[in-house]
Amino acid sequence: MDTSLPAFLASDLPPVGPAQARFEIIPVPLEHSVSYGQGTAAGPEALLAASQQLEVYDGAGEPGLAGIYTGPEVACAAATPLVLQRIAARVAAALAGGRLPVVLGGEHTVTLGAVQALVARGAAFGVVQFDAHADLRASYEGNPLSHACVMRRVVELGVPLFQLGVRSLSKEEAIFRQQQALGHCDAAELLRGPAPLLQLPPDFPRAIYLTFDLDAFDPAMLPGTGTPVPGGLFWYDALRLIDTVLAGRTLIGFDVTELAPIPGSRVSEFTAAKLVYYLMSAALR
Numbered sequence: 001m002d003t004s005l006p007a008f009l010a011s012d013l014p015p016v017g018p019a020q021a022r023f024e025i026i027p028v029p030l031e032h033s034v035s036y037g038q039g040t041a042a043g044p045e046a047l048l049a050a051s052q053q054l055e056v057y058d059g060a061g062e063p064g065l066a067g068i069y070t071g072p073e074v075a076c077a078a079a080t081p082l083v084l085q086r087i088a089a090r091v092a093a094a095l096a097g098g099r100l101p102v103v104l105g106g107e108h109t110v111t112l113g114a115v116q117a118l119v120a121r122g123a124a125f126g127v128v129q130f131d132a133h134a135d136l137r138a139s140y141e142g143n144p145l146s147h148a149c150v151m152r153r154v155v156e157l158g159v160p161l162f163q164l165g166v167r168s169l170s171k172e173e174a175i176f177r178q179q180q181a182l183g184h185c186d187a188a189e190l191l192r193g194p195a196p197l198l199q200l201p202p203d204f205p206r207a208i209y210l211t212f213d214l215d216a217f218d219p220a221m222l223p224g225t226g227t228p229v230p231g232g233l234f235w236y237d238a239l240r241l242i243d244t245v246l247a248g249r250t251l252i253g254f255d256v257t258e259l260a261p262i263p264g265s266r267v268s269e270f271t272a273a274k275l276v277y278y279l280m281s282a283a284l285r
């Protein structure tokens with residue numbers, strides 16, 4: 001299948017095939033369970049278009065020169081479990097080829113497909129989640145594969161989870177989080193007082209899959225997301241947290257989800273593209 005999507009930063013980087021690439025972009029325009037604002041199906045294309053405006057040089061180096069291959073979109077006109085299988089197959093192929101998978105959502109449910117592929121590989125890893133919401137519901141609006149449940153499904157696979165920036169969750173989710181002793185540093189703790197000395201638990205796996213729901217950002221900064229919540233991270237907060245959680249650890253894959261572009265504005269998709277590029281640079285450090 002061919003794709004009409006522009007390749008990430010193709011404006012400034014010569015196209016490379018999968019064999020020459022360190023990164024594989026996997027666009028997933030999934031919008032099956034969006035519960036509030038619409039439009040996340042348009043996220044991957046808007047992010048890729050915005051990436052054309054990035055500088056290859058990020059102030060320290062040129063991470064794009066490691067090779068970025070933008071693969072075709074994952075077809076999402078199917079039942080959610082089948083779409084998750086397709087995501088898992090693409091992520092598995094990227095990993096097998098020595099490429100770091102970069103999944104672009106689409107709704108947050110896409111993370112489950114990537115995690116399924118990593119679990120199937122058998123090597124220990126943990127998930128670090130940036131999000132306004134805990135996403136730990138057993139089911140939401142009758143759908144256990146809703147974006148509001150995706151991290152519950154991840155935890156059920158036995159994968160260690162650490163949450164950052166949460167500021168919206170149900171009582172049921174708070175109880176589940178406590179029962180499971182899930183690590184977290186919520187937005188109020190991160191941002192209301194002096195910055196805490198954040199550290200992942202010492203026994204947290206060395207290999208990290210990072211999932212970044214863009215609603216972790218403050219909506220004043222990134223309004224183009226389906227379920228915005230005040231009191232979120234700003235740009236340098238997020239970069240500092242990424243650096244902190246990856247210190248001494250290895251980034252093995254990541255996703256950036258829940259971009260819902262606002263017609264007439266470009267700030268959300270450009271911020272999302274810049275975040276993707278920052279995470280690439282972090283993976284190379």
Ligand SMILES: [Mn+2]
Nearest residue numbers: 108131135213
């Ligand atoms: Mn989420």
